[in-house]
Amino acid sequence: MHPRAQAHPAAMLSLLVALAGVSPASNALVTNEDRTGSSSSHYTSKTPYAPQQDLADYQLPPPGFVPVFTQHVARHGSRGLSSRKYDDLSLQVGEAAEASGSLTPIGRELGPQIRSLIQAHERLGYGNLSRLGIEERRAMAMRVHKRLPQLFEAMKADGRRIEIVSSGKDRAVDSGTNFAEGLVAADPALKPLIAPERADKDLLYFHNADINADYQACLDTDTRLASVQQMLEGLERTRAVSRRMLKEFTRPRSSTGSRPAGSPLSMEARARRGWPTQWMRH
Numbered sequence: 452m453h454p455r456a457q458a459h460p461a462a463m464l465s466l467l468v469a470l471a472g473v474s475p476a477s478n479a480l481v482t483n484e485d486r487t488g489s490s491s492s493h494y495t496s497k498t499p500y501a502p503q504q505d506l507a508d509y510q511l512p513p514p515g516f517v518p519v520f521t522q523h524v525a526r527h528g529s530r531g532l533s534s535r536k537y538d539d540l541s542l543q544v545g546e547a548a549e550a551s552g553s554l555t556p557i558g559r560e561l562g563p564q565i566r567s568l569i570q571a572h573e574r575l576g577y578g579n580l581s582r583l584g585i586e587e588r589r590a591m592a593m594r595v596h597k598r599l600p601q602l603f604e605a606m607k608a609d610g611r612r613i614e615i616v617s618s619g620k621d622r623a624v625d626s627g628t629n630f631a632e633g634l635v636a637a638d639p640a641l642k643p644l645i646a647p648e649r650a651d652k653d654l655l656y657f658h659n660a661d662i663n664a665d666y667q668a669c670l671d672t673d674t675r676l677a678s679v680q681q682m683l684e685g686l687e688r689t690r691a692v693s694r695r696m697l698k699e700f701t702r703p704r705s706s707t708g709s710r711p712a713g714s715p716l717s718m719e720a721r722a723r724r725g726w727p728t729q730w731m732r733h
Contacts, residue, residue, distance in 0.1 A: 499529060500587055506598060518602040523595060527622040528584025528629065531572045538569050548701045558700035580625050588626045592633025596641075603638060612646050619650030 512518060532538060542565045548554050549562070575581065596603055606613070615631055617623040627648045635642045653660045659667070670676065683689070 499583060502594070506594065509598060517605075518599050519605075521595065521599055521602060523591070523630075525588075525591065525626070525630075527580065527620070527626040528587040529581050530579060530584050530622050531575050531577055531581060533578045535569065535572070535577060538565055538572065541565055542569070545700070553701045555700055555702060561700055578620075578622055580622050580629075584622070584626070585629050588629035589633035589636065592630045593637045596634055596637035603641065606644060607638075607640055611644065613641065613644050614646050615648040616651050616654065617648060618655035619652055623655075624648060624650070 542562065545554070545558065545562045545565065548558060605611070613631075613634065615627040617627045631645050631648070634645065653662070657663060
């Protein structure tokens, strides 16, 4: 139960939107095909969100029951990179390979694409929501409203509040604002019910809260966690995939057995051990 609900029983029936904003969400670019759930051109956490079920297939309340409360907990919407890092590091690797004459034809195409990506982020603002991220939040709100019409009608009749809570990060705050705008677009009469958005870092950044100092210490000192991380980093499959990817962009080992400074194995070794400090511009 939300803390305010204890003092105000009617608030138990409010809509709580919690936006954590702690991890990357999706690519800023998406095609119409992607909106159907296709992820053919996206990978892992960079895959744009798409509804996985038709509204008509959702489970209905049992006979005699009506919805009295809903809570929507979500990450921020699709955004750019949180800061200039992976894009810049990739560009530096490519520049080192280019300087040593190790780039393949495909590798020579990568640099201009990365520079274009950096320019796009500079226009958008690192960490900010993309247009897709804005649309995602608004569309989610409209689907919630469409699925629970009885609840929202009851809220209007009783004057119940809709509360929006974020972590305070700009992209999370913006996501909450966009969600509220989606509700109002679905039903303008809901606007007076939406309370001013507030931030609660202890709730939504609980892993960094002072009360969880023991968890933070565990991340830094737990030997079991460290051993698992080392095991994953040392997997032969990880190395094989790294080699295969790098060989698309850089030349293989020379016939003399020597490796140029920007060759695949040289860069792979650097990646395994951490980026050299002289490459770290930021």
